[in-house]
Amino acid sequence: MSTYDRMKCGGKIxxxxxxxxxxxxxxxxxxxxxxxxxxxxxxxxxxxxxSAVRNGFCVLVxxxxxxxxxxxxxxxxxxxxxxxxxxxxxxxxSYMTWVxxxxxxxxxxxxxxxxxxxxxxxxxxxxxxxxVPSVCKVVSCLLICVGIYFMMRYRIxxxxxxxxRDILILxxxxxxxxxxxxxxxxxxxxxxxESVSCFxxxxxxxxxxxxxxxxxxxxxxxxxxxxxxEKKSNLRSYxxxxxxxxxxxxxxxxxxxxxxxxxxxxxxxPLKNGLTIAASMLMAWIFFKEKPNRNSIIGALFVLxxxxxxxx
Numbered sequence: 352m353s354t355y356d357r358m359k360c361g362g363k364i365x366x367x368x369x370x371x372x373x374x375x376x377x378x379x380x381x382x383x384x385x386x387x388x389x390x391x392x393x394x395x396x397x398x399x400x401x402s403a404v405r406n407g408f409c410v411l412v413x414x415x416x417x418x419x420x421x422x423x424x425x426x427x428x429x430x431x432x433x434x435x436x437x438x439x440x441x442x443x444x445s446y447m448t449w450v451x452x453x454x455x456x457x458x459x460x461x462x463x464x465x466x467x468x469x470x471x472x473x474x475x476x477x478x479x480x481x482x483v484p485s486v487c488k489v490v491s492c493l494l495i496c497v498g499i500y501f502m503m504r505y506r507i508x509x510x511x512x513x514x515x516r517d518i519l520i521l522x523x524x525x526x527x528x529x530x531x532x533x534x535x536x537x538x539x540x541x542x543x544x545e546s547v548s549c550f551x552x553x554x555x556x557x558x559x560x561x562x563x564x565x566x567x568x569x570x571x572x573x574x575x576x577x578x579x580x581e582k583k584s585n586l587r588s589y590x591x592x593x594x595x596x597x598x599x600x601x602x603x604x605x606x607x608x609x610x611x612x613x614x615x616x617x618x619x620x621p622l623k624n625g626l627t628i629a630a631s632m633l634m635a636w637i638f639f640k641e642k643p644n645r646n647s648i649i650g651a652l653f654v655l656x657x658x659x660x661x662x663x
Contacts, residue, residue, distance in 0.1 A: 403562035408597025413552030439557025448524035462631035471529025476616030494657035501650030
């Protein structure tokens, strides 16, 4: 490799790290909006409507992005469409369980569990994408797990021991979120020349279709309620925040998929998720009055230590 090529490759990698910090910022804005709206999403229908509106905005932004970039024919090979459909389905389940988790959990625990799903993507990078982990990267993953343990203790101190339903929601959120990252890596590895914008557009288009079909099924076959308040849709009350969430989510998806083409999964996802956990602790303290205690501070220190090690 020539000196020019090395400099060009190094520039792309540095740009990917910049993308990670932008992703963290967008994730925190999205998390703030999600927490504000989680109290309004009292039923499955509310959650579906919220997710459908948010994804609908993502579809519009995605279409605009493709048209302005000159790829107006929206072409995608069959494999790309297949991966996009899987991504859309996983994204739908992951985000709906995220909103449900915020209703019953401390924000810090929900964020910590959601961001610990890098373990799945890091393992997939080793097993399926030929990535070779260093000792430091393995240790960083273990430190993240220890940090999650202290976050769980933090949650118990604030709210109490989680119920089985809450644990199930957290597990589903963890698994689907991790698999969603794996699918992003799969796309850029299998189809390196294809448009990330098209992939993101078709992912959110699939997710929106799934949610609209689900909403229609609930209206047709769902149990009828005699409570007028329960029948009434809350769509207008969360329209603005859904728009903000849609913009942030689309930006995160595009930037993360782009960064995945330059960085190994065992570096990208621990770094991004660890920084998000630390940023979430600050946001939970400032906006949601979740005052840090010894457990949350210890957990954050383990996460930050993992970030340092993940670079070696």
